[in-house]
Amino acid sequence: MGRSNRTAYAFLLYRRDKMLKEVAEKRLAAIKEFTDLGSGFKIAMRDLEIRGAGNLLGAEQHGHMEAVGYDLYCKMLNEAVKTVKGEPHEEYFDTTLDINVDAYIPATYISNEFQKLDIYKRIAGIENEEESDEMLEELIDRFGDPPKSVENLLWIARAKAKAHGCYLREVSEKADVIQFVFLENAKINPVDIPQFIEDYQGILSFTPDKKGPFFTYYLKKNSRQEKLSVMEATERILEDIRVRLVEKK
Numbered sequence: 001m002g003r004s005n006r007t008a009y010a011f012l013l014y015r016r017d018k019m020l021k022e023v024a025e026k027r028l029a030a031i032k033e034f035t036d037l038g039s040g041f042k043i044a045m046r047d048l049e050i051r052g053a054g055n056l057l058g059a060e061q062h063g064h065m066e067a068v069g070y071d072l073y074c075k076m077l078n079e080a081v082k083t084v085k086g087e088p089h090e091e092y093f094d095t096t097l098d099i100n101v102d103a104y105i106p107a108t109y110i111s112n113e114f115q116k117l118d119i120y121k122r123i124a125g126i127e128n129e130e131e132s133d134e135m136l137e138e139l140i141d142r143f144g145d146p147p148k149s150v151e152n153l154l155w156i157a158r159a160k161a162k163a164h165g166c167y168l169r170e171v172s173e174k175a176d177v178i179q180f181v182f183l184e185n186a187k188i189n190p191v192d193i194p195q196f197i198e199d200y201q202g203i204l205s206f207t208p209d210k211k212g213p214f215f216t217y218y219l220k221k222n223s224r225q226e227k228l229s230v231m232e233a234t235e236r237i238l239e240d241i242r243v244r245l246v247e248k249k
Contacts (some may be wrong), residue, residue: 126157
């Protein structure tokens with residue numbers, strides 16, 4: 001192993017150890033929480049969430065390579081090597097999407113837990129509209145027409161992928177607003193933001209926060225004008241950001 005690779009590997013181990021410490025603390029908390037008879041399954045499911053499969057639309061998986069998953073492990077190692085060599089690279093980041101909608105696979109639709117977890121994992125990997133449509137076709141073919149909660153799950157996967165492509169690290173519904181939080185160094189065109197805000201006629205504001213600038217969409221104002229649902233408003237803004245603000249590669 002060359003010197004740069006050894007240095008990169010040491011950097012990766014530091015990041016891994018930090019992640020493993022957080023995982024260990026969460027696992028202990030889960031064991032403490034579930035101590036009554038028959039809690040083994042609950043602990044196992046909580047452990048699954050901590051390791052990543054329960055973070056159904058997240059990038060984390062499980063292990064060392066197990067702690068982060070093979071794909072993410074390779075991405076982190078490649079990023080570390082490029083950092084040590086001083087080469088430019090896309091910063092890895094995860095995007096969270098927290099919208100108040102029912103998004104899950106009910107037991108009445110898929111009763112087998114192994115099949116259900118497999119479908120969750122595959123939905124989590126959706127990166128575009130085409131993959132979402134293919135997943136929907138497969139679900140219909142295998143299990144019949146999906147209920148609304150499964151349709152919502154597919155929508156969240158698509159929306160999260162689009163948000164990630166817009167350099168957003170968080171999209172969240174809070175009280176009567178939706179916030180769209182960018183990475184600090186998001187590749188967007190700042191000169192276009194004033195006109196972007198103006199076109200929304202008071203429904204949208206922009207805050208240049210040091211931790212990451214963000215848009216705030218006001219649902220109450222929206223309800224007096226266009227009457228879009230939370231999902232419709234989220235999708236519209238994500239598409240507008242992608243088309244009008246994101247720098248073309």
